[in-house]
Amino acid sequence: MLSYLTAICIIVKALRMQSELLLVLLLSVCVGSSPLSKKKAYNKLLLISFDGFRWDYDQDVDTPNLDKLVKEGVKAKYINPPAITMTSPSHFTTITGRWIEDHGVVHNIMFNDTTGSRVPHKATLKRSEWWDNGALPLWITAQNQGLRTASFFYPGGGVNYSGQAVNRFLVEDQGSPDDNETEWRQNIDTVMGWFAKEDFDFVTLYYGEPDNVGHSKGPETEERRKVIQQIDRTIGYLRDSMYKSGLTDHLNVILTSDHGMTTIKKAEDVKEIILGDYVNLLKLTRFDLLDYGGFGMITPREGKQQDVYDALKNAHPNLRVYKKEEIPDNFHIKKHARIQPIVLLADLGFNINSRLVLDINKGDHGFSNEEMDMKMFFRAFGPDFKQNFLAEPFDSVSIYPLMCELLGVVPEANNGSFGDTKAMLIGKLLIKKQQNPYCVF
Numbered sequence: 371m372l373s374y375l376t377a378i379c380i381i382v383k384a385l386r387m388q389s390e391l392l393l394v395l396l397l398s399v400c401v402g403s404s405p406l407s408k409k410k411a412y413n414k415l416l417l418i419s420f421d422g423f424r425w426d427y428d429q430d431v432d433t434p435n436l437d438k439l440v441k442e443g444v445k446a447k448y449i450n451p452p453a454i455t456m457t458s459p460s461h462f463t464t465i466t467g468r469w470i471e472d473h474g475v476v477h478n479i480m481f482n483d484t485t486g487s488r489v490p491h492k493a494t495l496k497r498s499e500w501w502d503n504g505a506l507p508l509w510i511t512a513q514n515q516g517l518r519t520a521s522f523f524y525p526g527g528g529v530n531y532s533g534q535a536v537n538r539f540l541v542e543d544q545g546s547p548d549d550n551e552t553e554w555r556q557n558i559d560t561v562m563g564w565f566a567k568e569d570f571d572f573v574t575l576y577y578g579e580p581d582n583v584g585h586s587k588g589p590e591t592e593e594r595r596k597v598i599q600q601i602d603r604t605i606g607y608l609r610d611s612m613y614k615s616g617l618t619d620h621l622n623v624i625l626t627s628d629h630g631m632t633t634i635k636k637a638e639d640v641k642e643i644i645l646g647d648y649v650n651l652l653k654l655t656r657f658d659l660l661d662y663g664g665f666g667m668i669t670p671r672e673g674k675q676q677d678v679y680d681a682l683k684n685a686h687p688n689l690r691v692y693k694k695e696e697i698p699d700n701f702h703i704k705k706h707a708r709i710q711p712i713v714l715l716a717d718l719g720f721n722i723n724s725r726l727v728l729d730i731n732k733g734d735h736g737f738s739n740e741e742m743d744m745k746m747f748f749r750a751f752g753p754d755f756k757q758n759f760l761a762e763p764f765d766s767v768s769i770y771p772l773m774c775e776l777l778g779v780v781p782e783a784n785n786g787s788f789g790d791t792k793a794m795l796i797g798k799l800l801i802k803k804q805q806n807p808y809c810v811f
């Protein structure tokens with residue numbers, strides 16, 4: 371028969387063994403910092419970009435699914451694109467958290483101002499030398515920390531960074547249709563399969579609309595409103611697919627865009643900007659990026675910079691002309707070598723034409739990111755987001771630190787601020803993040 375003392379000793383010993391065992395278990399999870407443990411601790415993340423979705427496009431058309439998301443998720447009043455309001459520069463700011471002068475993707479067109487070569491936008495999507503300038507996009511950083519990532523048509527997702535490719539990527543073909551609703555749904559099915567069946571952690575999905583319709587028909591048209599309704603149905607389809615795939619409680623979703631769109635002012639109403647009327651481009655310049663909306667760059671011939679500048683500075687009342695060194699710091703573009711010696715920015719709605727008005731677009735972008743028509747759309751929902759939360763406007767550069775928080779990824783150096791988006795998240799994730807990000811506790 372055991373004495374009381376012996377019984378107490380056995381109990382104490384057992385408790386100590388238990389606590390030691392617990393300690394060993396705790397250490398093995400924390401110190402091990404295995405990717406597997408992190409994958410289980412954080413929810414998955416889907417970033418969807420609808421190209422050219424202006425912040426207010428849901429306000430003049432019936433959008434039941436987006437309206438539902440206002441109640442069931444987060445809406446930002448609008449968000450600010452980077453200063454060059456173009457597709458590739460803005461998408462790369464979102465995925466790197468860097469300003470354009472730090473990531474170097476300064477235009478949709480890949481160019482060489484020495485040889486004069488230009489690569490059109492869709493062809494740049496496979497050219498690493500255009501994108502890989504030292505700023506690591508989130509796909510690669512997340513992969514280096516043990517997560518699986520994929521890109522479905524997202525600009526910059528189809529190239530190598532320091533020799534590393536995104537685990538899985540699809541690049542948009544030249545001329546592939548942008549508004550085929552059946553295809554849009556198939557793309558969602560594919561992405562749901564990646565998450566549910568192949569355990570991907572982070573996927574970016576890109577749609578070319580409503581940018582195309584905004585350019586071809588104009589932003590204030592019935593055709594644009596119809597595309598917004600198509601996007602709304604697609605979001606409804608996404609939520610149904612998430613539910614059917616068992617992802618509703620495990621997948622956070624951010625819906626955003628890259629810039630807005632504005633109606634282009636035409637000659638009947640205004641005096642259009644045609645640079646050839648003011649400066650002899652052939653004689654004074656050796657390269658230019660003009661005829662791409664409201665933003666342009668010029669490379670003067672040797673010794674001709676002042677002549678070009680003087681000729682254009684007060685040429686047109688709706689044209690701003692900067693020498694590279696005069697570009698305001700808060701544009702965050704002037705430090706990069708790819709920014710040419712003279713930069714042009716037109717007032718909202720005025721396209722910058724070189725010699726003739728070739729641009730037949732009814733809508734365009736590329737204008738100042740301070741213009742409301744250039745502001746971007748932002749919504750988010752999922753297990754880590756609050757419901758019925760209206761966020762104040764913020765810079766799109768801050769989407770990156772938000773995505774890192776959601777995934778438990780230690781961010782690269784970036785220009786964003788988690789403070790901009792922190793209030794959107796429920797407390798559980800924030801408590802988790804106060805711990806070592808490599809530790810599940």
Ligand SMILES: [Zn+2]
Binds near residue numbers: 421629
């Ligand atoms: Zn775009």
